[in-house]
Structures are given as C-alpha cells and as structure tokens.
Amino acid sequence: MKKQIVVALSLLVSTISFSQKSELRDAEKAIKTGNFADAKSALQLAESSIGNADDKLKAKYYFLKGQALYANGTASNDDMDKAVESFNMVSEVEGSNNGKYTEEVNVLKSQMLNTLLTKSQAALESNDYVSSTMGFEKAYRMSPKDTVYLYYAASTAVSGQDYETSLKFYEELRDMGYRGITTEYTAVSKESGEEELFDNVSLRDLSVKAGTHISPKQKKTESKSAEIVKNIALIHISNGDNEKAAAAMKEARSQNPDDLGLLISEANVELKMGNKERFRELMEEATTKDPDNAELQYNLGVIAAEADDVEGAKTYYKKAIALDPSYADAYNNMAVLILSQEKEIFDKMNALGTSAADDKKYNDLQADKQKLYETAIPYLETTLKLKPKNVQSAKTLMNIYSALSMTDKFKAMKAKVEELESGN
Incomplete structure (x- = not known):
C-alpha cells in the first residue's frame, strides 16, 4: 500500500513538472512573437507550482517572466520594477556560477537601464520632473554602483520643487559618502572662441586633430559633497527648520574642517538665515584658505x-x-x-x-x-x-x-x- 502511495506521488510530481515545462514553452513562444500578454498568462498558470520546481526550471521561469514584463521596453513603471525583480531572482537561483540565463539577464538589464535613462532624460527635457525623478531613482536601484543616478534624481526633484523627495535622496547620498568627482575634457572652439565640454577624451582629441578646436584641457570636477550638504540645509531652511539646517552644516564641517566648498556652503546657509555678520566672517576665512584661487574669488563676489x-x-x-x-x-x-x-x-x-x-x-x-x-x-x-x-x-x-x-x-x-x- 505504501508503495502505491509513493508511486502516486511520483506521478503527481511528474505531471506538475510536465505541466510547468509546457506552460514555460508556451510563454517562450509567445515572447518570441512579441505576444507578451499571452506570455504573462502562461506564466501565471505556472506560478502556483514553481516553488516546487528544480533550480533550472525556476531560473527559466523568472527569466521568461522578466522578459514578458519588460515587453521589449514598452513596460509600465510598475511592470519594469517587477521585471527587475524577476531578473534578480534568476541571479539568486543560479548563484555565482554563471548559469544558463545569467549572461542574457545582464544584457537585458543593461538594455532596460539604457531605456530607463533615455526616458528619464526625455522627461527632464520636457519639464516632467516627477517622471524624470522616478526614472533616475529606478536606474540607481537597478544599478546601485552608479550613484550618480541618485544624484540626478535628487537634483531633478529640486527642479520639480519636490523638496521632501530631494531631501530623502540627498541625505542618502550624504550618508553613503557620495562625492561625484569626474574628469572633464574641454577644448576651445576656433569658431566661437569659447571653451566647450566633450563627453569623453576621444571626441575631444578628434576635434583637436580635425583642427576645429585648440587648447585641450582636462580637469577633475569639484566634489559634490559640499553642494549636497548645502542643499540639505537649504531645504531645512525652506521648511522653516533653521536648527536642522545649522546642525547639518555643523556636522559636515566637523568631519571636513579643511573643505573649502563646505565653508562656502556654510556661508551661503548663514546668509539665507539672515546672519550677515557670520556670513562675512566665513567669507573672510575662505579667502585666507586659498587666496590665489581666481574661481573662489569670483564665487565670493557672486555671493557678496x-x-x-x-x-x-x-x-x-x-x-x-x-x-x-x-x-x-x-x-x-x-x-x-x-x-x-x-x-x-x-x-x-x-x-x-x-x-x-x-x-x-x-x-x-x-x-x-x-x-x-x-x-x-x-x-x-x-x-x-x-x-x-x-x-x-x-x-x-x-x-x-x-x-x-x-x-x-x-x-x-x-x-x-x-x-x-x-x-x-
């Protein structure tokens, strides 16, 4: 009798496995023809029993689900999030062994990231700050190593006057120690006589070689940490919370007492709070720290x-x-x-x-x-x-x-x- 029960259970497991494979094949065919709605339906049928499947079948299920949700870049924001979750599950199931779908998932995630960034930039250019902010944040969550996307999200939220969201992002950037230092490549246009910024060193060098530009230069941008702390403080001021603004600047200065950018930011904050005498003291301190810096003198002139x-x-x-x-x-x-x-x-x-x-x-x-x-x-x-x-x-x-x-x-x-x- 016991043997009969075991045999019956084995038959049941085999039936479920066969059913899953059939549904996944249907989903795969639908995806190949661009019929993502049918693919989602087939995957939904397989979903209830996927927990009992082996790792190979699970990886395939999550891989197909991610594709169906992504829908070749036409996904809604909600489906885009779910697609990322599914692709992450593929990596979780296959582990670090570079399984069958890992490489394809990485390619698709790269495509998704590019799609997301393109949409976010387009939204920004059309002054749709809400969509742009959401897009840049999603890009960061999708690729956490690219912290600049979170910085873009914070900056775009400011442009859209969503100070609560921007404050949250700026504080996250501050807490992770984000600096945002990059290398800029410039050359002077012969036609306009003005210095122009290039996306990379190759484009700059090609323009110089072609004779359209002269005086190539490259320089490191300043750290954005001072700007971030300043913006945190200014948002607190706009919220009527001067104590939090002062505390944010005090903490930042205590950790970086020699940071000239933070010193100037603190002067700005004191000015916003109406403390003109303290503003003047900080400005004088800044000039003694770097008296031969033309850009600093210019910026101090602007603030004055x-x-x-x-x-x-x-x-x-x-x-x-x-x-x-x-x-x-x-x-x-x-x-x-x-x-x-x-x-x-x-x-x-x-x-x-x-x-x-x-x-x-x-x-x-x-x-x-x-x-x-x-x-x-x-x-x-x-x-x-x-x-x-x-x-x-x-x-x-x-x-x-x-x-x-x-x-x-x-x-x-x-x-x-x-x-x-x-x-x-």
Whole structure:
C-alpha cells in the first residue's frame, strides 16, 4: 500500500513538472512573437507550482517572466520594477556560477537601464520632473554602483520643487559618502572662441586633430559633497527648520574642517538665515584658505553681490581678474554690478523738483550716471573680446554708446548685435 502511495506521488510530481515545462514553452513562444500578454498568462498558470520546481526550471521561469514584463521596453513603471525583480531572482537561483540565463539577464538589464535613462532624460527635457525623478531613482536601484543616478534624481526633484523627495535622496547620498568627482575634457572652439565640454577624451582629441578646436584641457570636477550638504540645509531652511539646517552644516564641517566648498556652503546657509555678520566672517576665512584661487574669488563676489555687499563684491571680482586676466565672467559681473547702481541714481533724479537747486542736483546726478557708464565700458568691452558671441554684453554696450552719444561705436556695435542675433 505504501508503495502505491509513493508511486502516486511520483506521478503527481511528474505531471506538475510536465505541466510547468509546457506552460514555460508556451510563454517562450509567445515572447518570441512579441505576444507578451499571452506570455504573462502562461506564466501565471505556472506560478502556483514553481516553488516546487528544480533550480533550472525556476531560473527559466523568472527569466521568461522578466522578459514578458519588460515587453521589449514598452513596460509600465510598475511592470519594469517587477521585471527587475524577476531578473534578480534568476541571479539568486543560479548563484555565482554563471548559469544558463545569467549572461542574457545582464544584457537585458543593461538594455532596460539604457531605456530607463533615455526616458528619464526625455522627461527632464520636457519639464516632467516627477517622471524624470522616478526614472533616475529606478536606474540607481537597478544599478546601485552608479550613484550618480541618485544624484540626478535628487537634483531633478529640486527642479520639480519636490523638496521632501530631494531631501530623502540627498541625505542618502550624504550618508553613503557620495562625492561625484569626474574628469572633464574641454577644448576651445576656433569658431566661437569659447571653451566647450566633450563627453569623453576621444571626441575631444578628434576635434583637436580635425583642427576645429585648440587648447585641450582636462580637469577633475569639484566634489559634490559640499553642494549636497548645502542643499540639505537649504531645504531645512525652506521648511522653516533653521536648527536642522545649522546642525547639518555643523556636522559636515566637523568631519571636513579643511573643505573649502563646505565653508562656502556654510556661508551661503548663514546668509539665507539672515546672519550677515557670520556670513562675512566665513567669507573672510575662505579667502585666507586659498587666496590665489581666481574661481573662489569670483564665487565670493557672486555671493557678496547677492548679499547686496556691492563694494565687497567689487573687491572679489577685481581679485579674480588680477589672478586670471582671461576670466570673462568676472569682467561681465563687474560691469553688471557697476550698472546695478544706476537705479539708485534714477530714483534720486525722479524724486527731484523743478527748483534751481534741484536742477543743479539733477545735472550732478546726470554726470554721475555718465561716469557709471564710462566705468562699465572697459569691463564690457573685455567681456566681448573674451566671449565674442555674448549678445547680452554687446546689447548693453550698444545702449551705453548710444546714451553717451558715441555715434561711431554705437553704429559698429549695433551691426554686431544684428549679426549675432541673425546667427551669422
């Protein structure tokens, strides 16, 4: 009697095994013809008994399920997640022995990742920040070694003003010690005279060899850790939680006391919290740490200008120019800073009456305005010399030449503006 029971059970197991194989064959055929709905149906029939199958059959089941769900890249977000889970199960079942499906799974996961990144980038370009954020996060979860995708997700969430999500991602990046340092390859375009960034060293070198570019350079980008901590702090500030913002900066600075980027970030945070005196102290500390850094002096100028410290900003821009006479943005910002004082003069002029004394004040203010324009001209002219296609600088110069009755220069600059705007 016992033998009969054993035989009966053996027959049952064989029947189940045969049924599974049949359903998996049906799913495989459906996938090959692109009929993913039928493939899913066949796999659903096999699902209930797959737990009792051997590892080879399990691996095949999860491999086919992943393919059916992925549907050659047409999968929904939910199915994409499930497809990744299924492919991960293949690796789990086959282990590290490079089983029958492992290599194919790796190829498919690579395709899925590329599809996901393409969709995420397209969503970003169309300002669909929610979809882009979700896509970049999924890409990171699919390929955890590529931490830059989580950084993209955090940045995109900020663009979409989803600060809760961006805070979560930034804190995750901070906790894993993400730095995001990469190598940039640049060369100067002969046509525009401007430095251009290339995707890789090969493309840059080909352009130099072809003669379209000169002055090839490569440099390491700055660590993004300071930016990440700063953004964490700024999100806390926007949430009205200054204590958390200060704590985030304090912790980061204590761990990296010599990090200049963090020092500048802390100055930014103090400024956002309205602590102008502390902001000024930190700025002075930054300049003593690296006094010969033109880019630092420029950035300090930008921050000082944002804090309405006009004289301080001028000092920093002048230092940046002295350290690097080819720093076009420093010249441009210096001109913008000088011209920003024009509003105060206009306000004073508009407030005057019609008395003789007021007429005299008006003429004095008119002279001040003219002197302001004359001071800005050399900075704008140098900007345009260093960046010949800077149409905004050209327009500003054109208007200043007109206001100062510099007819010949006005006509020449007007022609240049028209040329730049026409794209010739």
